[in-house]
Amino acid sequence: MVDGRQKTRITLSRLAEGERAQVVQVTAREGALAKLLAMGILPGVELSLVQAQPLPVVRMGSTTVALDRELAQLVEVAPLGPGSRPGRGGRRRCRWWRRG
Amino acid sequence: MGARSLSLPFELRYTQPLEEAVEEVAQALDGGYGLAPRSIALLLLQGDEATVQRVGARQPEVVRRSRELAQALEAELGQPVALAVAAERYRWSQRVAAAVVQERAARDDTLGERLGRWAMHPWVGLLMVAGVLYALYQFVGLFAAGTVVDWLEETLFENWLTPRVNAAVAELIPWPWLQELFAFDYGLITLGLRYAVAIVLPIVGAFFLFFSILEDSGYLPRLALLLDRLCKRLGLSGRAVIPMVLGVGCGTMATVVTRTLETRRERVIATFLLALGIPCSAQLGVTMALLAQLPWGLVLWGGVVALVFLTAGFLAARLMPGEPPLFFSHIPPMRWPRGKNVLVKTAARMQWYFLEVLPIFLLASVLIWLGRLTGLFELLTGALEPVLAAMGLPAEAAVIFLYGFFRRDYGAAGLYDLADAGLLAPAQLVVAAVTLTLFLPCIAQFGVMWKERGPRVALTITGVVLLVAFGTGWSLHHAITWVGGVF
Structure with missing residues (x-):
């Protein structure tokens, strides 16, 4: 929907830890929608899942936000493959959000 | 988009048909809302409750029209107006950011990040x-x-x-x-x-x-x-x-x-x-001091209070009407x-803190003064005595519960004295400590409950708390007596 290509869509709550994804659709309404928008989670935004437990924590650019599973289920994303997993393992590929 | 255009008064123009709707609503507003008409129009179209109420009180026809427009927009765009507005703002801010932000590679994994x-x-x-x-x-x-x-x-x-x-x-x-x-x-x-x-x-x-x-x-x-x-x-x-x-x-x-x-x-x-x-x-502080010599009592106290807290929260979550919170x-x-x-x-x-809470402490002093002067306190301690007797506590404890509500250290000192005088057995001490912990902490908290949540909620909560506190004390007293009888 965002860039025309057909991709698998999953809800944000099912994204794997460390995986990157692009937000495709926000199915939340009213209060929940306002909260997601306030955090900057809207279609087209790229994010990566920092951790899944105990709550999903996502990183967008240099912003990190936590949201509960109920909210994460209202966000549909298209996975873009593994990103870097902060704090896991030794040296990693350069982080996409930090490339100068 | 250069620096110059950013220093000028700026208005984000939305794409059609959103822009048309914003303009129509903005034109219809009579301007007395303390915000730019376009801002009010955008809030109305997004269904912002506070704005709907404010404008509805003065120009209900504008609220009705903006609701119609919002419905039409939602059908046409296939998404809520709030989402469309946010998306346009996001796209615009991305363009600005791309033009003016320089990113440097940051230091990898600082101590703060790891922590x-x-x-x-x-x-x-x-x-x-x-x-x-x-x-x-x-x-x-x-x-x-x-x-x-x-x-x-x-x-x-x-x-x-x-x-x-x-x-x-x-x-x-x-x-x-x-x-x-x-x-x-x-x-x-x-x-x-x-x-x-x-x-x-x-x-x-x-x-x-x-x-x-x-x-x-x-x-x-x-x-x-x-x-x-x-x-x-x-x-x-x-x-x-x-x-x-x-x-x-x-x-x-x-x-x-x-x-x-x-x-x-x-x-x-x-x-x-x-x-x-x-x-x-x-x-x-009171509890720790009272039960310091009684390790099993301290554990029992902690267990009972935690159990009551979790049960009460669990039940409140199920009984209170309304949506569960989102985090x-x-x-x-x-x-x-x-x-x-x-x-x-x-x-x-x-x-x-001083401005909000000090007056309540002063009020507590006046209330105690009035209570003693009018003999109301004697009536209340008299009423408390049978309740305490049901929990296996001596009549002297009534004064402690009542005054403890106004003056916590008095409750503590009073309990010490009773324990010192040999009037309280270990089991009674635990029952008293549990009941005092669950009991309403102090008059200041009651005052703030009243102020923040209103009389109805404050009185309901107080009633439930008193019931649970004395009910738990009573059950605990009987449970201990029963266990004592069995072993």
């Missing part, structure tokens, strides 16, 4: 919570509530100010009934002011200082996310962790802080749990707090 991640880790995070609570106990529970309070109470008030005030009042006011309003055991200066300045201020000040440090370090959102799931079971969201932690310092202040919770349902549940199951530092939070990077910021914040909070 920040550990604080969110499912079990390393919980270890850190334990560490933070221990530090809190050392600083607020032992240092402030112990050392500092002792000094202020004994040196400043008992040895210096109180005798002078008593003497001066006895000299200046000839009527004993009026003397007691200002001085002696329950006077405005010798009780109200002493309570606020010598006991509560140091505890609360230390707590505010600790809290400001935690706040500025970026730790609190991590704590909230870590405990969100537990809180959800109690009908709260992770955000409620903040007033709950504050409640261990002072329940009165914590009840004020429940303002920050999002829904009325959450605020009521948090207020209720603070009144029932979160012992404030004064209650904790979201920005997670700022962990930072070393700046001393000056922390001090300014602490000072501002203490000032606010």
